[in-house]
Amino acid sequence: MKKAIILDLDNTIFSTPSIGDKLFADLYYLLEINLSEFEGDLENLKKDINRKPFSVVAKQYKMTQSLYKDALQLLSELTYNETIEPFPDYNEVTKIQCDKFLVTSGFPKLQNSKVKQLGIEKNFKGIYIVDTVMTNDTKKNVFKKILHYYNYDTSEVVVIGDDPESEIAAAEELGIDAILYDKLNLYANYFKNPKISDFNQLQNYL
Incomplete structure (x- = not known):
């Protein structure tokens, strides 16, 4: 697990x-x-x-x-101030008994407003927003910080995201298991890592 x-x-x-x-x-x-x-x-x-x-x-x-x-x-300066609905299957993630971290890249004000309007802050042990425009930080650097700060071995962590060239690639470079979340079937020919389209499938990889 x-x-x-x-x-x-x-x-x-x-x-x-x-x-x-x-x-x-x-x-x-x-x-x-x-x-x-x-x-x-x-x-x-x-x-x-x-x-x-x-x-x-x-x-x-x-x-x-x-x-x-x-x-x-x-x-x-952009923010979003209306309610945002998570994918229906996101609820399955909240049921899993382990530490959860949110790592997203983008404009801090905007990303923070999305998190607030989704109402998901309570689900995460830590929330990290990578400002790739104003800083040289990367998701890979944040993953390394999480591993070091919480003393996780790479085998004890899994990264889940929708972009093979972003968080999935960063996880691969660090030797962390990665799962592509392909809700819209945009990567029909992707086989490099496990792929799911619904969080109900996640238990198979934990």
């Missing part, structure tokens, strides 16, 4: 696209009036904003420095 679970937030505990249109309305407008300042399709860009860190998306779409700066200014 694992002693600790490290969970991602966006698209792991709740669906980011479910609040995306309201949350990113001002950002979407900024992009729409500056179509010449990035490459690629606007609708695809919007979808990626709901799935990946903004710095990664900006680089992917070759956003100009001017637009990137304006977008960062907007996003750094």
